[in-house]
Amino acid sequence: MDRPDPLDPQIADLNQRLKAARLGLCLERRGDKLTLRGTLPPRPGSDRLRPHQQRIPLGMPVTKAGLKQAEREAKVIAARLIENTFDWQAYLPLSGKVMASAELGEKVRAFQTHYFALVDGDDPKALASATTTWEKAYAPYLRKLTALCDRHPTLNLPEAILATVKATRANSRSRQVCCTALEGFSQFLNLTLPQDLKSLWGNYGSHQTQLRDLPSDALIVEWFARIPNPTWRFVYGVMATYGLRNHEAFFCDYSSLGQGDPEALIEVLPTTKTGAHDVWPFLPEWVDLFQLREGQLPPIQTDLTQTTLQRIGQQVTVQFRRYEVPFSPYDLRHAWAVRTILMGLPDTVSARMMGHSVAIHNRTYHRWITRRDQQQAVRAALGGRGV
Numbered sequence: 001m002d003r004p005d006p007l008d009p010q011i012a013d014l015n016q017r018l019k020a021a022r023l024g025l026c027l028e029r030r031g032d033k034l035t036l037r038g039t040l041p042p043r044p045g046s047d048r049l050r051p052h053q054q055r056i057p058l059g060m061p062v063t064k065a066g067l068k069q070a071e072r073e074a075k076v077i078a079a080r081l082i083e084n085t086f087d088w089q090a091y092l093p094l095s096g097k098v099m100a101s102a103e104l105g106e107k108v109r110a111f112q113t114h115y116f117a118l119v120d121g122d123d124p125k126a127l128a129s130a131t132t133t134w135e136k137a138y139a140p141y142l143r144k145l146t147a148l149c150d151r152h153p154t155l156n157l158p159e160a161i162l163a164t165v166k167a168t169r170a171n172s173r174s175r176q177v178c179c180t181a182l183e184g185f186s187q188f189l190n191l192t193l194p195q196d197l198k199s200l201w202g203n204y205g206s207h208q209t210q211l212r213d214l215p216s217d218a219l220i221v222e223w224f225a226r227i228p229n230p231t232w233r234f235v236y237g238v239m240a241t242y243g244l245r246n247h248e249a250f251f252c253d254y255s256s257l258g259q260g261d262p263e264a265l266i267e268v269l270p271t272t273k274t275g276a277h278d279v280w281p282f283l284p285e286w287v288d289l290f291q292l293r294e295g296q297l298p299p300i301q302t303d304l305t306q307t308t309l310q311r312i313g314q315q316v317t318v319q320f321r322r323y324e325v326p327f328s329p330y331d332l333r334h335a336w337a338v339r340t341i342l343m344g345l346p347d348t349v350s351a352r353m354m355g356h357s358v359a360i361h362n363r364t365y366h367r368w369i370t371r372r373d374q375q376q377a378v379r380a381a382l383g384g385r386g387v
Contacts, residue, residue: 005029007062014071023078027070034060034070036077043088056091104149104157108142111188128271128304136310141181158193161186171202214335215327217283223325224290232319234295238266239316239329241286242279243336243354246313246329248272250302258293271304274355282340337361341368 008029015026025038036056042048058073060066080086112134119130145164149155155163161182168175179197186193215223220240227233235249244252253267263280264287270276281287300315301307316329333354340350347369351361362369 005062007064007067010064010067014067017071018074021075021078023074024081025074025078027067027074028055029062030055030057032062034058034062034066036070036074038077038081040081041086041088058091104146107189108146108185111142111185112138114188115184124271124304128309132308132310135308137177138181138184141178142185144178145182145185157189158186158191161191162194162197165197165200176201214331214338217335217339219327220332220335221286221289227323227325229298229319231296231298232323233290234292234297235316235319236325236332237286237290237292237295240332240336241281241283241290241292242266243282243333243340244268244279245272245333245355246316247309248355249316250297250300250312254295257287260293264292268355272309272355277352277355279353282336282343282345334365337365338368341365342371 011027011029018025018027023038025036028035028037035058037053038056039051040054040056041051043054056077058070060070060073077086115134115138116130119126141164144167145160148164148167149157149160152160152163165175165178165182168178179201183197186197224233224236224240227236238244238249238252238254239246242252248268251269251271253269256263256265256267264284266279268277268279287293300312302312313329320329337350337354340353341347347361348358351358354361
């Protein structure tokens with residue numbers, strides 16, 4: 001039983017006021033903190049179906065200021081109960097506890113096991129894709145969480161998760177991926193977070209792609225000639241000519257291209273991120289300019305039982321940096337997409353060749369699609385003047 005406190009008489013007076021106002025709540029002192037008690041709706045996850053006597057931990061200190069704040073809060077809660085808008089989420093304490101790195105590591109490993117248990121292990125493509133997603137989207141942020149817990153050992157796990165998210169740059173893709181990864185981890189552990197992580201996503205979106213300073217066709221041709229290794233020059237050339245993702249250059253059927261097919265069609269194999277699809281060259285003259293019919297790929301590990309699509313893609317990025325190419329590999333893909341738009345290729349066809357949906361295509365390249373449509377409308381209007 002708690003020892004008497006000098007403020008106990010004031011707590012009794014406050015409860016008399018609450019009773020007179022018929023608020024259905026009373027204030028209790030539990031240790032050095034204040035708590036409200038009353039008939040409340042079942043808590044989330046409870047098997048109770050009807051309101052019953054429960055306590056709401058206010059977390060307010062047993063001080064004169066704390067009593068005033070607790071009385072105001074009691075009136076707010078009573079009003080919400082009358083309006084049927086009371087939400088436990090605002091009053092539940094953070095679930096979780098401070099935990100050592102070893103214990104957190106065990107939970108991360110359990111989450112990883114759970115993640116891969118949902119993948120069809122007999123499907124190499126599904127397993128490779130899941131491995132890439134784990135290594136790229138989950139593992140980095142779980143490592144950040146672990147490191148943050150090591151630096152701030154007084155934080156409990158929900159607090160550490162929130163701090164890890166807030167440590168990423170606002171309105172960035174890394175913030176969104178971090179939110180997704182740690183939300184999944186929290187759900188796996190049945191944690192109640194102090195804030196909905198989706199509220200922290202920000203406004204990052206595909207409009208960021210529109211702001212890229214994409215290389216011109218002339219600059220792309222210039223840098224092709226500067227790459228000394230012929231096999232990596234081939235990778236650069238097919239990515240520029242066919243708009244391929246980094247790893248896709250290593251998972252294409254080039255047989256028609258090598259046999260002199262006049263359309264220079266290639267097939268992206270189903271092993272890749274978005275499955276099989278055919279691609280035509282834009283610009284077609286680059287097939288001969290870059291000598292793609294005779295090209296060979298560099299001898300890197302592409303067995304997806306030994307590596308991942310992400311690692312293969314990273315090797316392309318490393319080579320671009322090694323040769324000091326002044327733009328990223330993905331800029332070649334974006335430049336290809338813009339080229340097809342401005343040349344009038346239908347968006348459905350271009351999206352299909354890029355291996356993504358028309359909705360994603362139109363959202364990602366909205367700026368240039370709008371420009372193309374505006375140009376066509378202006379030319380049609382001017383052409384109708386009869387001058």
